[in-house]
Amino acid sequence: MSRMYETIYIVQPxxxxxxxxxxxxxxQDVIASMNGDFKRLEDWGTRKLAYPINKNPRGRYFYLRFDADAPLIAELERRLRLDDKVIRYQSVKLEQEVVAPAAAPVKSAEEGTEEVAAAATEAPAETTTTEE
Structure with missing residues (x-):
């Protein structure tokens, strides 16, 4: 069963x-050879890193979005780890039905509490965030 994944990797600037x-x-060859479904590759450009990695104060970020299974993720991360041009990488599994609940307009303190409580119970139980 394939799941949605995103990988952000940073290369030397x-x-x-x-x-x-x-x-x-x-x-892309790794994804295609292991029957993954490639969706998108974005070049986010060169940005300043939070701290120097291998004496590089900057890095070029790439965002990769694809559908795959666990062995493909293992192989992709293995290849990124072995490549000297890649400074860092991180893969995250995305949830299938992640929809941010719309903020309910609050009219007054008494009227809005039921709407906000109802919206909070409908929120997805598990969300995935990535911070660097």
Whole structure:
């Protein structure tokens, strides 16, 4: 059973376009070869890191979205770990039905409490967030 995943990986900021294309192609090949469903790859650009990693104060971020199963995640992370160009990576499993509940307009303190309590009980029990 395949699930939705997102992987954010950070590469060295001084890589050339050819090296980045080769790395992106390698990541997509891993997904395709293991019957994953590739959805999206976004280049978020070069950003300052919270702390230097391997003496790099900056890193180039990439966001990868795909549907896969656990062995594909293990293989993808193994390949990212072995690649010297990749500084950091993190994969997160996304929940199927994550819908943020809309904020209920509160008219007054007495009237709004029932609406807010009802909205809180309908919220999904498990959400996944990623912070760096």
């Amino acid at each position: 001084d890589l050339g376009d050819e090296e980045i294309k080769a790395l992106s192609a390698k990541v």
